[in-house]
Amino acid sequence: MAVLVIADHDNSALSDATAKTVTAAGKFGGDVDVLVAGKGAGDVAAAAAKISGVRKVLHVEGDAYEHQLAEAMEALIVPMMGGYDALFAPATTMGKNVTPRIAAKLDVMQLSDITGIEGTDTFERPIYAGNAIMTVTSSDAKKVVTVRGTAFDAAPEGGSAAVESVDPAAGPFKSEFVSEEMVESDRPDLTAAKRVVSGGRALGSAEEFERIMNPLADKLGAAVGASRAAVDAGYAPNDYQVGQTGKIVAPELYVAVGISGAIQHLAGMKDSKIIVAINKDEEAPIFQVADYGLVADLFNAVPELTDAL
Amino acid sequence: MKVLVPVKRVIDYNVKVRVKSDQSGVDLANVKMSMNPFDEISVEEAVRMKEAGTVTEIVVVSIGPQQALDTIRTALAMGAERGILSKTDDMVEPLAVAKVLAKVVEEETPDMVILGKQAIDDDANQTGQMLGALLGWPQGTFASEVKSDGGKVHVTREIDGGLQTVALEGNAIVTTDLRLNEPRYASLPNIMKAKKKPIDMKAPEDYGVDLSPRLTIVKVTEPPVRQAGEKVEDVATLVGKLKTAGAV
Numbered sequence: 001m002a003v004l005v006i007a008d009h010d011n012s013a014l015s016d017a018t019a020k021t022v023t024a025a026g027k028f029g030g031d032v033d034v035l036v037a038g039k040g041a042g043d044v045a046a047a048a049a050k051i052s053g054v055r056k057v058l059h060v061e062g063d064a065y066e067h068q069l070a071e072a073m074e075a076l077i078v079p080m081m082g083g084y085d086a087l088f089a090p091a092t093t094m095g096k097n098v099t100p101r102i103a104a105k106l107d108v109m110q111l112s113d114i115t116g117i118e119g120t121d122t123f124e125r126p127i128y129a130g131n132a133i134m135t136v137t138s139s140d141a142k143k144v145v146t147v148r149g150t151a152f153d154a155a156p157e158g159g160s161a162a163v164e165s166v167d168p169a170a171g172p173f174k175s176e177f178v179s180e181e182m183v184e185s186d187r188p189d190l191t192a193a194k195r196v197v198s199g200g201r202a203l204g205s206a207e208e209f210e211r212i213m214n215p216l217a218d219k220l221g222a223a224v225g226a227s228r229a230a231v232d233a234g235y236a237p238n239d240y241q242v243g244q245t246g247k248i249v250a251p252e253l254y255v256a257v258g259i260s261g262a263i264q265h266l267a268g269m270k271d272s273k274i275i276v277a278i279n280k281d282e283e284a285p286i287f288q289v290a291d292y293g294l295v296a297d298l299f300n301a302v303p304e305l306t307d308a309l
Numbered sequence: 310m311k312v313l314v315p316v317k318r319v320i321d322y323n324v325k326v327r328v329k330s331d332q333s334g335v336d337l338a339n340v341k342m343s344m345n346p347f348d349e350i351s352v353e354e355a356v357r358m359k360e361a362g363t364v365t366e367i368v369v370v371s372i373g374p375q376q377a378l379d380t381i382r383t384a385l386a387m388g389a390e391r392g393i394l395s396k397t398d399d400m401v402e403p404l405a406v407a408k409v410l411a412k413v414v415e416e417e418t419p420d421m422v423i424l425g426k427q428a429i430d431d432d433a434n435q436t437g438q439m440l441g442a443l444l445g446w447p448q449g450t451f452a453s454e455v456k457s458d459g460g461k462v463h464v465t466r467e468i469d470g471g472l473q474t475v476a477l478e479g480n481a482i483v484t485t486d487l488r489l490n491e492p493r494y495a496s497l498p499n500i501m502k503a504k505k506k507p508i509d510m511k512a513p514e515d516y517g518v519d520l521s522p523r524l525t526i527v528k529v530t531e532p533p534v535r536q537a538g539e540k541v542e543d544v545a546t547l548v549g550k551l552k553t554a555g556a557v
Contacts, residue, residue: 067473069475070438070441070447070448070450071441071447071448074442092469093451093466093467093468093469094468094469096434096450096451097438097448097450097451098438099438100403100434100435100436100437100438100439100442101438101439101441101442101448102442103404103435103439104404104407104438104439104440104442104443105442107404108404108523109402109403109404109522109523109524110403110404110433110435110439111524112432112433112434112435113432113434122527126432126532127335127430127431127432127529128320128326128335128429128430128432129326129429129432130532131325131326131328131532132326132328132335132529132530132531132532133529133530133531133532134526134528134529135526135527135528135529135530136524136525136526136527137524137525137527138523138524139523139524139525140523173447174445174446174447174477174478174479175447175448175449175475175476175477175478176475176476176477176478177473177474177475178463178474178475178476179473179474180471180472180473180474181471181472181473182470182471182472183470183471189469189470191469220557228487231487231488232487238453238467238486238487238488239467239469239470239471244429244432245486245487247469252556253551253556253557263325263326264322270532270535273556274551274554274556275535275538276547276551282540287537287540288535288537289535289537290537290538291538291539291554292538292539292540292541292547292550292551293537293538293539293540293541294540294541294543294544294547295540296543296544301544304544305544305547305548308544308545308548309548309557
């Protein structure tokens with residue numbers, strides 16, 4: 001048996017989500033190969049080869065792969081699947097974008113965002129924003145799976161897999177990269193951060209959001225997140241959003257500031273190890289999941305907390 | 310330009326989901342149902358394109374039970390021209406939905422299909438991409454902006470860490486993310502008008518698509534419950550607790 005894992009990367013570094021996906025693929029069983037498709041991604045291929053448990057790395061270079069566009073990835077991976085029993089990808093925006101196209105071409109019903117594996121045909125995945133957990137068996141001959149990063153530990157380094165060069169698929173493809181606007185930040189990535197501080201609508205404005213949340217994040221070395229209400233109100237950019245429709249995080253420490261704790265927000269953070277909630281409404285649902293709750297005006301409490309740390 | 314917008318009837322966004330005690334699924338009896346919120350954004354986007362003069366006809370399609378007619382009527386009241394219901398009482402998986410939609414596209418020949426990026430019941434996030442692959446169309450998923458420009462569709466996408474813009478050639482698939490627009494509420498006159506708009510009744514068999522599920526549900530369970538901790542008096546106590554727990 002063999003599993004192909006799609007590596008998620010930016011051509012210079014391999015994402016942590018890839019090593020977590022390798023762990024999930026290992027639980028599925030069989031040999032695990034990692035596909036690194038990119039442009040100038042030699043360092044990424046070398047990093048993937050060091051992940052413990054990887055049999056070999058397939059390295060594809062091409063202009064169309066610089067941004068891993070779905071159409072080019074589909075053309076590359078579908079023919080490769082003859083030699084594999086399963087395709088695993090991290091449930092990042094790359095994985096979510098690419099894998100369903102391959103599943104459809106293979107006539108396979110994909111399993112999205114899995115959080116558990118039992119044997120080779122039974123998978124666990126959250127539905128209804130994590131308010132229910134579904135266990136399903138798949139009758140498809142091949143499995144196509146995306147893996148929720150917070151549910152699996154990253155496979156450690158320590159491997160020394162061979163890197164094999166593979167030809168890119170022949171284009172042209174019907175989609176083309178135009179531009180990218182990445183948020184520049186010295187802070188850790190939200191989904192990989194050990195600590196996350198999140199702000200809600202109670203912050204009142206984009207200026208106050210920055211003024212209150214950023215110093216606390218800097219003090220803790222934390223990533224900054226936000227509730228959907230804060231994002232909708234324009235206080236924080238969309239990629240800060242934690243919840244069912246945003247990012248799923250599970251850091252060591254999660255500090256929720258002025259967040260009431262709507263179901264859809266809890267879905268994105270309730271697996272955090274320690275949750276702190278600061279809210280002036282003592283009835284706020286966030287307190288039902290918080291390890292430490294402080295009923296206080298955030299505009300006083302958060303600066304005081306920042307100073308005390 | 311003609312646009313096809315698939316819509317799904319799902320449990321309302323604000324309803325607290327309850328798992329059935331026999332672990333067979335989620336209790337949907339007597340629960341408020343609504344249009345999937347991402348599909349509302351898709352309908353809104355199509356209607357705005359029509360108002361801007363780039364779209365001439367919007368067709369709405371749903372695959373679901375008789376009650377999905379209400380969902381289609383909602384879209385018609387927002388500004389779509391006509392609807393198609395492919396009626397089935399079975400649970401239909403994204404792969405089968407994509408296959409039915411591919412047949413609808415064959416019949417209706419739209420220039421673009423706009424879908425919600427995911428439905429808030431199964432959270433699969435697959436149908437649009439699958440439809441793209443079956444049709445051989447390019448896709449712009451998780452869209453926060455859609456523009457037609459010199460025969461190409463430019464889609465700005467919400468990706469991890471920022472935004473990415475892609476240009477799609479020819480017929481295109483767009484899947485919508487939250488920031489694309491804020492859907493309108495249909496006005497009463499438009500709700501009345503929507504009652505007269507035509508809806509075609511179909512069955513999945515009309516499209517010759519096998520809807521048999523590939524996945525079998527073993528069980529549906531409640532997620533592990535997180536216990537509430539303690540309330541602390543002040544910031545100093547909080548810092549003390551966090552230090553003891555080794556969190557700071």
